[in-house]
Amino acid sequence: MWNYIVRRTLYNIPVFLAIIFVVMAALRVNDPVSAQLGKNASQEQVDLLTQEYGLDDPFVVQYWDFLKGLATIWNYDARSWDQGLPVSEMIAKAIPPSMAVTIPTLAMTALISICVGLVSAANRGRGLDRSLMFVAVIGMSISVLVYIIIGQYFGAFRPSQNIDGWPFQVTVDASAGESAFFFFSPANWISYCMLPVMINVVVALGYDTRFYRAVMVEESQRDYIRTARAKGASRARVMFIHMLKNAMIPIITRIMISLPFIITGSILVEVYFGIPGMGRTLINAINAKDFPVIQTFTALFTALFIASNILTDVLYALVDPRVRLQ
Amino acid sequence: MRASKLVGTVASAMTAAALMVAPAAAGGAAETARAADKVVQLPIRTDGPKSLDPVEGSTTYDNMACVQFYETLLTNKYASPMEMEPLLLAEMPVSEDGGKTWRFRLKEGVRFHDNQCFPGGKGRVVTPDDVFYSLKRIGDDEYKLENWWLLSGTILGFDEYVEAQNTADEFDYDAPVPGFRTLSSTEFEIELTKPVYRFLYILGMFQTSVVPREAVEFYGEDFSRNPVGTGPFILDTWVPKQSLTADANPNYHEVFYPARDEWSREDRRARLHRAAGKQVPFVDRIEFTMFAEDQPLWLEFNKGNLGYTEVPEDYFTEAFDRSSRELKEEYLRQDIRAHANQLLDFTFRGFNMEDELLGGYTEEKRALRRAISYAIDLDEINETFYNGRRFVYDGPIPPGLDGHPEGGRAEAAARGRNIAKAREMLVAAGYPDGEGLPPIRFYTAQNTINNAVSEMVKRQLEEVNIKFEPIFLDFSTLIETVNKKKSPMFGFAWSSDYPDGENNLALFYGPNESPGSNHYNYKNPEYDALYEQILTMPPSSERTAIYEKMRDMVLHDCVYVGGMARERFYLIQPWLLNCKPTERYYGWFKYLDVDDSKR
Numbered sequence: 001m002w003n004y005i006v007r008r009t010l011y012n013i014p015v016f017l018a019i020i021f022v023v024m025a026a027l028r029v030n031d032p033v034s035a036q037l038g039k040n041a042s043q044e045q046v047d048l049l050t051q052e053y054g055l056d057d058p059f060v061v062q063y064w065d066f067l068k069g070l071a072t073i074w075n076y077d078a079r080s081w082d083q084g085l086p087v088s089e090m091i092a093k094a095i096p097p098s099m100a101v102t103i104p105t106l107a108m109t110a111l112i113s114i115c116v117g118l119v120s121a122a123n124r125g126r127g128l129d130r131s132l133m134f135v136a137v138i139g140m141s142i143s144v145l146v147y148i149i150i151g152q153y154f155g156a157f158r159p160s161q162n163i164d165g166w167p168f169q170v171t172v173d174a175s176a177g178e179s180a181f182f183f184f185s186p187a188n189w190i191s192y193c194m195l196p197v198m199i200n201v202v203v204a205l206g207y208d209t210r211f212y213r214a215v216m217v218e219e220s221q222r223d224y225i226r227t228a229r230a231k232g233a234s235r236a237r238v239m240f241i242h243m244l245k246n247a248m249i250p251i252i253t254r255i256m257i258s259l260p261f262i263i264t265g266s267i268l269v270e271v272y273f274g275i276p277g278m279g280r281t282l283i284n285a286i287n288a289k290d291f292p293v294i295q296t297f298t299a300l301f302t303a304l305f306i307a308s309n310i311l312t313d314v315l316y317a318l319v320d321p322r323v324r325l326q
Numbered sequence: 327m328r329a330s331k332l333v334g335t336v337a338s339a340m341t342a343a344a345l346m347v348a349p350a351a352a353g354g355a356a357e358t359a360r361a362a363d364k365v366v367q368l369p370i371r372t373d374g375p376k377s378l379d380p381v382e383g384s385t386t387y388d389n390m391a392c393v394q395f396y397e398t399l400l401t402n403k404y405a406s407p408m409e410m411e412p413l414l415l416a417e418m419p420v421s422e423d424g425g426k427t428w429r430f431r432l433k434e435g436v437r438f439h440d441n442q443c444f445p446g447g448k449g450r451v452v453t454p455d456d457v458f459y460s461l462k463r464i465g466d467d468e469y470k471l472e473n474w475w476l477l478s479g480t481i482l483g484f485d486e487y488v489e490a491q492n493t494a495d496e497f498d499y500d501a502p503v504p505g506f507r508t509l510s511s512t513e514f515e516i517e518l519t520k521p522v523y524r525f526l527y528i529l530g531m532f533q534t535s536v537v538p539r540e541a542v543e544f545y546g547e548d549f550s551r552n553p554v555g556t557g558p559f560i561l562d563t564w565v566p567k568q569s570l571t572a573d574a575n576p577n578y579h580e581v582f583y584p585a586r587d588e589w590s591r592e593d594r595r596a597r598l599h600r601a602a603g604k605q606v607p608f609v610d611r612i613e614f615t616m617f618a619e620d621q622p623l624w625l626e627f628n629k630g631n632l633g634y635t636e637v638p639e640d641y642f643t644e645a646f647d648r649s650s651r652e653l654k655e656e657y658l659r660q661d662i663r664a665h666a667n668q669l670l671d672f673t674f675r676g677f678n679m680e681d682e683l684l685g686g687y688t689e690e691k692r693a694l695r696r697a698i699s700y701a702i703d704l705d706e707i708n709e710t711f712y713n714g715r716r717f718v719y720d721g722p723i724p725p726g727l728d729g730h731p732e733g734g735r736a737e738a739a740a741r742g743r744n745i746a747k748a749r750e751m752l753v754a755a756g757y758p759d760g761e762g763l764p765p766i767r768f769y770t771a772q773n774t775i776n777n778a779v780s781e782m783v784k785r786q787l788e789e790v791n792i793k794f795e796p797i798f799l800d801f802s803t804l805i806e807t808v809n810k811k812k813s814p815m816f817g818f819a820w821s822s823d824y825p826d827g828e829n830n831l832a833l834f835y836g837p838n839e840s841p842g843s844n845h846y847n848y849k850n851p852e853y854d855a856l857y858e859q860i861l862t863m864p865p866s867s868e869r870t871a872i873y874e875k876m877r878d879m880v881l882h883d884c885v886y887v888g889g890m891a892r893e894r895f896y897l898i899q900p901w902l903l904n905c906k907p908t909e910r911y912y913g914w915f916k917y918l919d920v921d922d923s924k925r
Contacts, residue, residue, distance in 0.1 A: 030802065030803050030806065031806045032802070034802055034803075034805045034806035034809055034841075035801075035802025035805065035806070036470075037470070037472065037841075041809065041841045041842070042471070042474075042475070042841065042842055043841060044471065045470060045471050045472065045474075046809075046841060048467055048470060048471060049470055052470070079547075082376055083376060083377075083566045083567075084376075084377060084382075084547065084548075084550050084551070085551070085566065149621060152621060152622065152625065153621075153625065156625070157625040157628070157629060160629055161629075170622050170625045170626050170629065170631075171615070171617070171622040171625075171626060172568070172569075172615075173367065173569070173613070173615050173626075173631065174367065174563075174569035174570070174571050174613035174614060174615050175613070176565070176568070176569065177563045177565070177569070177571070178563045178564075178565055271618050271619055272619055272621065272622055273622070274568065274615070274616075274617075274622060276565055276567070276568045280567065280618075281567075284373060284567050288376075289802055
């Protein structure tokens with residue numbers, strides 16, 4: 001297995017380098033210096049900042065410098081152009097708030113949608129199945145922004161006008177301070193993260209439920225299910241023991257694909273609810289053309305995606321003895 | 327059924343859990359707040375400051391944050407923000423040679439914040455050297471020269487000093503500048519290259535705030551996150567793009583709330599004079615939250631969690647009656663107060679005077695630009711998109727300043743809508759009925775309002791057969807395109823840095839061409855000579871006459887279509903006292919007070 005992991009990691013290095021190359025090249029289509037200096041810049045200032053940012057170097061030199069910085073990750077000293085902060089510090093502070101939302105979201109979405117998918121598959125073609133899928137399609141069709149705006153209004157603002165001590169807050173206020181782990185206290189999590197989690201779950205449920213239903217329907221038509229039923233296994237046992245176990249490969253794939261997003265967060269939810277997470281950090285960096293942050297974020301996301309792909313393959317082998325890692 | 331039960335159970339469990347932990351949640355939030363008697367919570371719309379170092383600041387939000395910690399020699403008056411008054415000075419500076427040399431006297435005993443950068447952690451007294459050091463930093467290219475335009479060419483020998491230091495191995499802050507002279511521990515002189523009237527306004531701009539050298543050297547690269555000034559507040563936490571909190575400075579120097587007779591009758595009716603003569607600040611702590619989106623800002627204000635708010639464009643009719651612009655009953659019932667500010671604003675659609683099609687100074691080129699201007703109906707745009715809340719006016723000088731035309735109308739302007747004139751001008755330009763005229767490419771920032779407004783302009787111009795091609799870009803790309811003189815026509819706005827029409831007239835001064843503030847690349851030697859003349863003139867009827875002449879030159883050449891000035895509306899909670907929001911300066915937060923019994 002370790003051989004396989006090392007080999008797959010090595011195979012993916014060119015992919016990693018290529019993605020960073022493409023993103024860095026795409027970023028440089030526009031000039032970030034104008035964005036930084038605004039409407040009053042003199043040519044002297046433009047030249048000065050271009051030089052300071054190293055943008056006057058050939059692209060290959062800039063690319064190499066960035067990779068060198070990444071290679072010495074323990075001493076990564078890139079600073080944000082927009083905020084002047086070390087990028088590593090910004091990312092380290094942004095990951096915990098994102099995780100306070102994304103981990104519960106992923107867990108709850110997977111749990112609920114797998115259950116609903118199972119129930120729907122077990123009742124395939126009946127009223128319940130059709131109703132659940134109708135709701136899922138409606139859920140998928142509505143923009144996430146609508147959920148956020150309505151959720152914030154009816155989930156946090158409106159009830160707080162009528163119910164004393166209503167716990168959900170519209171947005172994170174200044175009391176959160178600088179602690180990256182502010183959201184990990186149960187009281188704060190409920191105040192500031194629970195509603196965003198619920199909104200995220202509702203948004204994701206439509207897609208996931210339909211996916212898991214399709215997986216379960218396919219599994220429910222296999223011979224072993226018929227055999228299990230013939231042997232007198234209860235419906236619950238067939239569904240939760242036999243079917244679920246055999247459907248683990250697509251389930252793992254689905255969950256593992258979502259893993260990098262645990263770190264990267266959700267842009268809209270974080271912006272609207274004022275959660276200082278990775279999504280918000282990224283969108284701020286994009287708006288400010290803050291290349292060091294965007295590039296570091298890209299490298300991190302790519303690495304996570306590659307790692308989760310490799311991990312997925314390893315998990316296949318663990319849950320299904322028929323799979324061999326070669 | 328089982329599935330729906332499961333979903334229902336999960337939802338119920340979540341709600342129950344939420345309600346059960348509600349008291350704990352409230353308690354948790356309370357615990358995180360510092361024990362303080364009076365705390366005021368305020369919003370910063372958008373994502374807030376990018377730096378807390380004044381020399382690196384340029385935006386409104388940098389200004390709003392920096393002035394809580396740093397102070398300038400002069401400042402605007404809270405009761406009448408168009409006027410200046412001393413802040414770190416004991417009195418207004420005096421000049422005995424017509425404004426070339428200014429003598430300053432610092433207020434006695436003003437101390438910097440207590441901070442570990444000082445021996446024993448005790449803030450020391452401000453001296454003239456601190457003033458000179460702070461001004462020198464503006465010229466240090468380590469700080470990107472972002473604000474060098476404020477002082478460039480102004481102080482005797484300063485440009486030469488800056489050039490020499492920026493080409494040397496190290497910027498020597500101890501090297502002398504001929505225009506800086508220390509007279510005593512509190513007195514100093516600054517000699518200018520020539521009398522530059524705006525110099526006093528510049529000494530009130532936050533970028534010229536006084537900073538201690540010890541702090542800059544102690545914190546190095548992190549100085550922008552560790553402000554050490556003389557201001558009314560001391561930074562507690564700053565989470566960029568998220569929040570900023572500060573505690574009252576216990577050693578703040580003597581600054582008193584404006585006297586009763588400084589307030590207008592209307593302000594006195596709003597009880598703004600009630601704290602007259604008292605030492606500020608009144609609150610123990612100030613907490614800013616940044617809002618990149620309007621909905622959370624609006625809901626937080628409506629929950630009573632923010633002391634005041636700007637009324638976002640989309641929420642105007644929720645708070646005010648559309649036609650009467652009166653505050654709605656539901657807000658009046660809560661004793662919420664409304665306040666409106668006319669901004670020193672100039673929004674326009676500019677022409678690139680170097681563009682092959684639209685630029686140039688011949689009669690034909692001028693006629694083409696005037697045809698476009700005559701065909702555009704700014705009043706229709708104002709009514710349709712801004713509920714008529716913008717003020718349409720001729721000339722680049724906003725309302726309230728010398729040089730602004732009476733009633734907003736100037737004869738030299740090609741004010742639309744005048745279809746007959748537009749057609750006449752098209753003939754004069756050599757494009758009768760628009761024949762042979764290529765499409766006009768118009769570059770503007772991408773947003774919902776701009777998209778819709780551009781559609782309206784397109785329709786208006788179509789009536790005289792002028793084809794209009796709007797190109798929508800993100801703001802930084804727009805700036806880049808305009809800076810590189812690639813846009814024939816572009817949409818921008820300008821907010822005055824100080825209340826003097828000279829600031830807006832500088833937008834057409836030849837040497838300021840792109841990437842400077844003259845994005846029109848307008849070059850008129852007569853205009854430039856007049857501009858250089860007004861720089862040295864104090865306010866007078868003679869100066870106003872020159873302003874008007876310059877305004878009419880720009881209007882005659884039709885360098886832009888416009889302009890408009892915005893009016894900003896604010897709502898203020900009944901528990902926030904002494905609040906008269908102004909955007910002329912942001913040093914007024916120290917005057918705020920709270921009445922917690924009204925929360």
